Every structure is written in structure tokens, then in C-alpha cells.
Amino acid sequence: VHGGEAFQAPALIDDRVVERIRAQVPLAPLHNPANLVGIEVATAGMPDVPHVAVFDTAFHQSIPPHAHRYAVPHELYASHHVRRYGFHGTSHGFVGKQAARYLGRPLDTLNLIVLHLGNGASAAAIENGRSVDTSMGMTPLEGLVMGTRCGDLDPAIVFFLARETGLDNDALESMLNRDSGLKGICGVNDMREVLRRAEQGDERAALAIEMYAYRIKKYIGAYCAALGRVDAIVFTAGIGENSPDIRSRACSGLSALGISIDPARNAASASGAREIQPADGPVKVLVIPTDEELEIAEQTVDCIRSSVVPPR
Template identity: 50%
Template sequence: MANKFVLVINSGSSSLKFAVIDTISGEAVLSGLGECFGLEDSRMSWKYQGEKKEVAITDEGNHHQAAISMLVDLVNELGLTENIVSVGHRVVHGGETFTKSVLITEQTIKDIEAVQDLAPLHNPANLLGIRAALEAFPSLPQVAVFDTAFHQTMPAKAFTGGIAHELYEKYAIRRYGFHGTSHFYVSREAAKMLDKPIDKASFISVHLGNGASVCVIKDGQSVDTSMGFTPLAGLMMGTRSGDLDPGVIEFLLKKGWTQDEVFDTLNKKSGFLGVSGLTSDARGILDAMEEGHEGATLAFEVFTYRVAKFISSYMVCLDSLDGIIFTGGIGENSLPIRSKILGYLKLLGYKEDKAANEAARFGASGIITEDGGPIAMVIPTNEELVIAQDAVSLI
């Protein structure tokens, strides 16, 4: 019997992750990443049958569209197309319209378009992937998996804003949360690592990448998370400000800024990029720190301090805590950032195991704190596998 694969497309704000997942073994037959979109070193890399390749994305136009076109050509060239039974897509924001994964129809696309203002950096990019895949594979069932779905278990005290309730009733303004597939996956893997049933396990999951969020998982369910109505809330990120006094918006508008200028700055010119005045990439921040760049050093300090504050504040959500989970591109790989965050948590008993922390990078998982104390661990995320599993279950 021929193998059955799911093509998973995870089209983000500045990257495009993709994988062809074997639905029986769960293994990635092909995996790859387009990254640094919008920068001069935009590139696409992939791994197939143990061999790695990388090419530059030279298209000066839309790097998302260029990467998707390259992906379609690659899948065809490798002869994988005939074994693909479905295409699964990550979609960031489902509003209150989508509380679970769905098959993609014309109505699904319209409904995603209707809420794309809630995730201005992501939903349009997600739709690019959907439209390109529908054109490339018109006969295949395609599935949308929403980052917001995992957080639908949050209690009202967590998702309700401190504003007039009529704004929720009329416009559904509330905390939604994002990175749901990542937080879902790593919490299940962490429970396995500790040999504990997920419905009796509680974690604080810390997804750090170009987008970043913290999620409290109690008895396997999301009960609070740092991102809010849009992905702009919570932690400082690559280009996003994170939490900000809304009075700043009023102040800038009165200074003559347009609404578009304000939110373009908060979404695309803040975070690592804005504070450092240098780059949105954490690797560039760390490199510049070593050279004594003051802006990069300040961005590092602001970022790690805010992550630690969120982790410690989320202790109030839980009766017990089995572990802190670091994941995402930065969380999985950045030794200095993890080390600094754990240092801030020393009053809570967290003690870094320096050797273990250094070992748990570049795809390796593990506990990174000393034996006998509170646990922090690294779990590489696998959003693609979650998306593939949902796609299979729906078809």
C-alpha cells in the first residue's frame, strides 16, 4: 500500500515552515523553512532523505508567495505529490467563528478574511498559503487548524477584558490567545517526559520566536495566555511591542500620527527591532551584544525581564506546577536567553544546570534545571504534526 502523506503549510509573519508528514509513522518525509522574509538574506532550506539544501529567495516582491511557489515545485520534483492525501494549514486567528479545525471551503476562506484584521501580520500570510495550495492541489481536501482553538478552554476571568461588557457582546472583544498548536504539542510531550497523564499535569509553556507567548496549562487545558485580542499583546517580540499603555496610542494620535502609522509601528517597527534600532532577529541581537552594542543589550534585557515577569505572575493560576517549558526558535536554541530568564526566577527556586542547558539545543530536548528543584525543560515544538493529525482526523 502506498504511503499517505499530509502536506503541512505554516505560513508566518516572517517565515514559512513546511513539512510532508507520513500519516502512519508521524515522521516528516520532507521538512523545511523559508526565513528572514523582508530582509536581504531571505532564504529557503529543506531536508529530504538526510540531505540538506538551501537557496536564496531572490524575488524582490512578496517573499511569502515566492516561497510557496518554490515549495510547490519542490514537492512535484521529489515525486511526493501523488501520495499526498490532504493539505493542512496553520491559521493564526479564528475569532469566535472557529473553535476547532475545519475543512476549507469558499465560506471558510471568507470567514478567515473577515477576521484577518485581528492578526494583520499573519492571517493574510496564512491565506496566501491556502490559496496557493488550492490552486496547486485542487483535488485534495484541505484543512485549516487555528492557533486560537486550544485557548477556548480559558475561563471568563482570563479572557474578559476590563472594559464595557457591551464591547464583548457587540464585537467579541476578548482575549483569544495564539500559538495554540505549539502549546498543545509541547505540553503533551512534557507530560510524556515526566511520565504523567496530561489531564493531571500543569505547565507554563513559553513559546519564544519572532512571535512569543506564554500559556498556563492546567490539567492539560489552557487557562490563560499572554497574547490577547490580537497577537500584539503580551511579550515584546521580534517587531511587536507587546503590552503597552493604550494611552500611548491616544498620545501619538494627538501628535498627528495617523492610525495606520501607529499600528504599523507597534506591529512592525517595535520589539527587538525598535528597542535595539538594529534587527528583529534574536541571533543578530546576541551577536551585537557581544560587540558591545547598547541597543541590542537593552533589547535583550527588556525581553528576558518581561518573559520572567509573565512566568512568575502565572504561578497564581495553578495549584501545582510540573514544569516550565521553553519552545519556539528562540526558546529551543538560545542559551543566553534561557539562562537569563532562569536567573530572574531564582527566588522561586529555579537553578540552571549549565551543562544540561547547553545540551538542550538544536533539536534536543531535556530538563535544564538542577535535580531536586523546580523543573524547567526544553521541548522542540512540532506544530506541523498537530496540523497533520487534525487533517487526517477530519478527512
């Protein structure tokens, strides 16, 4: 999952790569140790085939310092690597390429805002095919409202809760990661159920939907400002691909930015990449299914083809 600043692309696994992945464990204590176990089992079971590590953070390593650094003492970055890393890079990268293919334009000429909306959710600003900003931060907790994660939060709230509730760091971290977001607001984290409850008059569910869509809209606006020119907004992942309601709410009121949705196109059931903006809309609004497994497979093949595979 986490390659830190050490990996900007997939890597052919050897002892040195394993140790560099191990060095990133403090940045992803729940994920990287499990990934290392998988590497150890796979390489032991299939020692005569090449193994490749693909990193969810690598796509975002192109984000410039003014966007990836936090305004905290420099020593925290120099010694502890405190910065924005971003996640869902495999999905954002795949969807960006699919958008270029659909639009019939080279990826390196396109400015895109990609919205990966699932139980975990993130936005990415892509300029000329490269990530220049993303909503998730040093961890996946920052950014959009998610199924069980809070997203953007005043950091002082954590200190306030520690004082007022007596909860320790582990309990607070668990609460913000596992019991917040949609679940924290209305009790459930499945957007389909949240929408159903809202239709039945559940005020907390309705509030959760409004908060979810409003946060997406704020990031769209921010990334329009950061990019200057936007060729397409792209919705992907479970909610992004399957919820016309959320897509409509996220894009409402953005006509001044050239962003709008055609209700009939948005509501139509269709598979594959499709447009949902009005025919004369200046900014394309696309729905494109993601396929992270395919992207990982393609990156693996590319890595092996471009590497000198040592004999085992």
C-alpha cells in the first residue's frame, strides 16, 4: 500500500526492496506488515518467478512540495516524513488513462478531476496526466467524507476529545477511522442504505448525504482553481459509478465553472465509460468504471518487461 517517498513506480522485488518497504511500516502500520507477509509467502512458494511490488501511493509522487507539504515544523518532514502521500493511486491512474482513451486525446494533454467514491473516497487533480494534488493525506483519513472515516477535521478536535472523554490515542484513531463518516452521522456506512433512509424521512441520513456531497463539491471547486483549466470531471468506484443522486448533488451549482449534468443521461443505466453532461457542456462529466486489479497487472507486466530479471 504505502511506498512513502522511496517508490515512485512499481519495483521488482528483491531483498533491498523488501527492506525499503519495511522502512515504510511506520507510515502504514496496518497494511505494510501484512503486505510483507504476502511477499514472503509468495516468494517462498514461487522462488523461480519474478515478483513485483505495486504501490497505491506511487501515482501521487508527482505532487509538488507546495501541495504535499504540511505547514508544520520542517523537522517533522525531515525526520519523520510528515507530508501528503495520497492513496487510491492505482484507481486514479487507471481511470485517467481510460478517460484519455474515451476522449481520444493524449493523457499528457488532459486536466482531470477524478473522484473515486467508494466506502473509502478520494479526489485527485491531474494536470497533463500527472497527479498534482489529492484529498487523502499522510494517511487515508484526510479529505472527503467516507463510509467510516471522518475526512477533513480540525486537528484540535482530537486534543479536545482526549481531554473531555478520556479516550486514548488508539481509541480516538479507531473512532475517526471506523466509526465516523456516514456511519458516525447516521449509523450506517452503506450509501445505498443511507439514501433509502433519507427517502423515508430520516433526517440524519439526509444530513449525511448533504455533507458527503458538499465536501465533494468543495474539492471540485478547489481543484478547478488549482488546475485553471478542467477538461473532464470523472466519477468512479462503487458510489461514483452507481449513484446518479450523489453525482447530481456533487455537481449542482457549478455551472459557473462550466460543470453541469444532464438529468436523463445521468439517470440512464449503462455500462462502460459514458458522458453525463449536457451535449453542449464545456466540461465533460464522465462515469468510468475503475479496475484496480487490471491496473496492477498492467503495471506488473510493464515493470518486468523494463527490468533485467536476475536469475533465481
